[in-house]
Amino acid sequence: MAQEIKTQWLGNMLFNADTLGGNFKIDAAAESGGQGKGVRPKALMLTSLAGCTGMDMVSLLKKMRAEVDDMEINVSGELTDEHPKFYNKVTLEYIFYGKDLKKDKIEKAIKLSADKYCGVMEMFRQFAEITTVVKYKEKKSS
Incomplete structure (x- = not known):
């Protein structure tokens, strides 16, 4: 199943991306000839990874009856030194x-996302070493 996005050049390094579900601006930092009016392409890749696994987590935790009050997914990437630079x-x-918190179910959901459901994670695996860290912030019962 083919998916398509369209980008329109708006001058300098600025583009408008029309995607499945919305549009946004892509731009470079000033030191790279941009104006900082949009997100950076490589940052979008990290964002896609967080979004993909995050959606998996919401779905899986609900099915497992292991709901959480809140969740954050922070993604950091190290770029290579040589061009073309990649994570x-x-x-x-x-x-x-x-x-x-049902930690066993949460960790099972993370594993299922990583190994079975998150296509973005599978793409990252082709070029990057992926490390996962899990933290729990429990609220005290009243």
Whole structure:
């Protein structure tokens, strides 16, 4: 199934991206000839990874009846030194908030996302070493 996005050049390094579900601006930093009026292409890749695994987590945790009060997914990537620069190391930090968190189910959901469902994670695996960190912030029962 083919998917298509369209980008329109708006001058300098600025583009408008019309995607499945919305549009946004892509731009470079000033030191690279841009004006900083949009997101950076490589940052979008990290964002896509967080979004993909995040959507998996919401769906899986609901099915497993292991709901959480809140969740954050922070993604950081290390770029290679040589051009073309790409992420060769990526760390996903999952932070879960709630009380009586079902840690076994949460960790199973992370594994299912990583190994079975998240296509973006599979793409990253082709060029990057991926590390996962899980943190729990439990709320005290009143």
